[in-house]
Amino acid sequence: MSRRTVSLAQYLFTRLRQLGVGSVHGVPGDYTLRALDSLEPSGLRWIGNCNELNAGYAADGYGRIRGLAALFTTYGVGELSALNAVAGSYAEYSPVVHIVGCAARKAYRTKALVHHSLGENDLRVYADIYKRFTVAQASLFEPGTAPALIDNTLQACVRLSRPVYLELPSDMVGAQMSDEALATPLDVRVPTNPNELEDRVVDAVLQRIYTSKQPFILVDGLAASDQIVDEVNEFVRITGFPTFGLTFGGGIINGSLPNYHGIHAGKYGSLDFTPYTNTADLALLFGPLLSDTNTQGWSAVPRKDITVAFRRNSIELGVTKVHALHVKGFLRRLLDRLDASKLPKPLKASSLPTVRDLAKSLPPVDPSAPIDQDTFYLRISSFFRPNDIIVCANGTPLVGGRDFVLPPNTKLINSAIWLSVGHMLPATQGIALAQKELGTGGRTIFFEGDGSFQATAQELSTIIRYKLDAYIFIINNDGYTFERLIHGLDAEYNDVARWRYLMAPQMMGAPNDGSYDVETHDVGTWGELMEVLQGENFRNGKGLKMVNVQMARDDVTTNFKPALKLAGQQLMDPTN
Known part of the structure; x- marks a missing residue:
């Protein structure tokens, strides 16, 4: 032969x-x-x-x-x-x-x-x-x-x-x-752990869990790449411990779980969980990437001595004990041995606010009022549905997206440490393509500032060329608002050209023969936005839907303004 x-x-x-x-x-x-x-x-x-x-x-x-x-x-x-x-x-x-x-x-x-x-x-x-x-x-x-x-x-x-x-x-x-x-297919399975070491560390982790009085769970974005999303959600559900995400970890936990409260951003978030987290005696940290941006200047990082950190290739207990173990197999063993009857029931947990309650507490919309950063992300969450993939570009959407109320089986894609301006529009093209290939029926919904859009706008033509399905909400606040509030509020270097954004699809080759649906909208008030979101054709997720959302030039989430001020001070004095 x-x-x-x-x-x-x-x-x-x-x-x-x-x-x-x-x-x-x-x-x-x-x-x-x-x-x-x-x-x-x-x-x-x-x-x-x-x-x-x-x-x-x-x-x-x-x-x-x-x-x-x-x-x-x-x-x-x-x-x-x-x-x-x-x-x-x-x-x-x-x-x-x-x-x-x-x-x-x-x-x-x-x-x-x-x-x-x-x-x-x-x-x-x-x-x-x-x-x-x-x-x-x-x-x-x-x-x-x-x-x-x-x-x-x-x-x-x-x-x-x-x-x-x-x-x-x-x-x-x-x-x-x-x-x-x-x-022969390639073997890409995670290696198994040594049984004796794994059992010994599981014992140590369980001991910390069972003897804790005020525990909490903190979930970050590497839980996705570590392939432990299912295990972490199961752990959150079984323990019932108060659970928070970091900015990069938004969307990892099923947002409908009653013990999921929202994104922990220290004192710079829409909800302040620090009265609970700062007095806790156990922090269970999954998939961490603890950059300054992801943790609001490290203000959301729990104390090392109370932390059990679950990383891809190690389990870390407190300050000095690091064990070389693969996290996926370890978590399966931990879940198998977890005895729910021995779990503590922290008394203070019942008083913790949730992002779901925050959204429900919003006053009725004034249709004539201008759209603002403080409530935009909470209100637009009602547009999302299961299997959607939500993408937030660097800048105001990255911070605003912490307030999303996400349905089950949605994904949130954002950045934690690299934060390259313009990254997420081409990434959205790749995400929309992957979504189409997988055939989940979900939509790809992207939020991006006007400055970021200008950095990589060419890839809108790639979305059109391959007839991908995507929503693009341009948060148009006339320039680099983050940078303005850090330094140079009225400086020319924080300005961008005032593009006619909604003309881009036509210039970039969008067909007008009915083979690909392109829908564009310019909104500046809540009434205009709500009318767009309620449109049947707009909601179907087919083709390209672009919305130019006009917001005030210096508008950011209120509680985040002090963080930007602090960032400006740290640029002058990093030791501050």
């Missing part, structure tokens, strides 16, 4: 397809063209973005929903343009496979002065840079080793939920290799 072979490109793309990738984002370049011919035969779709940076952002969003994304750029100019996005994926644990089409192997051997190089005889300089922003790298220069390198690199991407880097020389695209390994 003759041995069957496939090309290197086919092998790589088949592996991606086996891992659930349906589409590859990128920008074509001369070093990538031959490889792109193998995408469709391998069952993958090409999504051509307007530039490589945006393609990286789109892959980031896609990876957060599908569990793996692929980005394909060309050597040098392309991969460096995408580096900012890949760095963000690294910082916030989004699994992106970055494939770089590069020069033929002979150019590396002879140190040729090829285009897109620095002209200094070192063609590996960009690959060296990427070692700092990826968890695994592979140079596919030899047919005999390429399959194993691909497999190991992809496994690392999924298991660690961080970007990886693959160099694909143009003369290796068609190199033939055995397809035998493709018959």
